[in-house]
Amino acid sequence: MPRALGQPIRNAMTIDVEDYFQVSAFAPIIARESWPARECRVEANIERILAILADGGVHATFFTLGWIAERYPDMVRRIVAGGHELASHGYGHLRASDQTRAEFADDVGRSKALLEDIGAQAVLGYRAPSFSIGTANLWALDVLHDAGYRYSSSIYPIQHDHYGMPDAPRFAFYPNGPDGLLEVPITTAMLGQRKLPAGGGGYFRLLPYSLSRWMMRRVNSDDGQPAIFYFHPWELDPGQPRPEGASLKTRFRHYVNLQRMEGRIKLLTRDFAWDRMDRIFLGTK
Template sequence: MKMTAPAARPRPAPGEKIRNAMTCDVEDYFQVSAFAPYIDRDSWPTRECRVEANMERILALYEREGVRATFFTLGWIAERYPAMVRRIVEAGHELASHGYGHLRASDQSRAEFDNDIRSAKALLEDIGGQAVVGYRAPSFSIGHGNLWALDALHEAGYKYSSSIYPIAHDHYGMPDAPRFAFYPNGPDGILEVPITTVKMAGRHLPAGGGGYFRLLPYALSRWMMEKVNREDGESALFYFHPWEIDTDQPRPDGLGAKAKFRHYVNIDRMERRLEQLARDFKWDRMDRIFLDKP
């Protein structure tokens, strides 16, 4: 990779907070990668979908708190809930792509991946009525073994990706990747914006949401994001999923202990934590922060 840092973004005025990027991966509880060994993909259409109701709560929360966010949305979901997709756009949020059917990029051939990202982009643009320029791979599944995916995204018309997580994890991660936004193939290619980490004891520690946000005390997560704003002078990038606020979601049979713990830990606290997070930081869309889009 010919990694290149983007041009420095303007610093906020004295006393003004740095804008951080709020993002949500719009998928339902039965589509998460950790459940793949337990839930057959063919059963998806027959399962109770809860994403629309959860999204209504999230959009209402953001409206109350004045948050604008980026929603990385599955084509599979958008196809079934087009009115929800239009509500995202009408509320002033950015619509971005999470692929069509939540297939990991690392499990697809170049041709399969190309078809997935192009079909999802076209579908979202048709429903949402706005250009889709951002992409996030399911389970952050772009890494050393499939960096060709970044070229495919650029060729398909995407301007940025948020698909490389610079941590060590049993399901994903590229711990030697840069911590902040960079051009993997030079400034003429796509911009990659990693999920936020903090550097401690020579390691990159996750600080940008997901299960870690539910597991760790809220004060610690807030401190890590504040540290990135204060010491690195960078925008933090936070992510979560609609099912993480849903305590009443169906619980599939036969889940392994690890999958069960990761999925359900502290989901009863998640919505309250999101409300506090919305108040403690200044938030905006990915495109406005990283692409300088007005």
């Protein structure tokens, strides 16, 4: 949507609502069947996030797992009551690239219906677990459109060992024309000819805050585009259980600087203007 003259660019604050044991990198060491018996910490972490956003006057988009919503419906209703957008992260955190077309259609349809029933609002957006839509499964965007979604934020236009579509456009685009689904990629900043990840997650915890702020400001000022920032509730939880058997690389990626994350999110709420994905990219009220 066009912004009023002199108004700062509104960036999209997004939260991927999942618990620590559902992270894709832990899949080899945490059996899916064990999830119901594990200590869930997502509800307390979401309450902290809602308080931070309220203090900063920020409205955000919560890409929520159906598995979580089913178990914590009151938490979902508190998200909606706070003026935030409820969006889908699928049902059980299965990577889109690991599903057949029929399985994916069932997953995204099931999660959409569940979230709409609990939240009593239309669910327009979807984010694939681990940004698992790319060159090999772009059919997933058609499935989302057929299921009634209006936008996706599932492509990260970088090179990564677990995800990424480096040749994808950096900013919002219609992969199948303006009558199809809108894809809103996670934010990257350009340094020469190189794309730098600037949209949150582990990179945000690892890099100095000043560098992340510089990249997002550059996207706003030089590109004239909103940044899309994401994080997870477990990233604000340094006291979370630490399952055994994870590789050194996985442990580093998951746990680095968790103790600094809450303070950095609070800085973001002061340093930038923020809003929901649907308002910024679809023009909803």
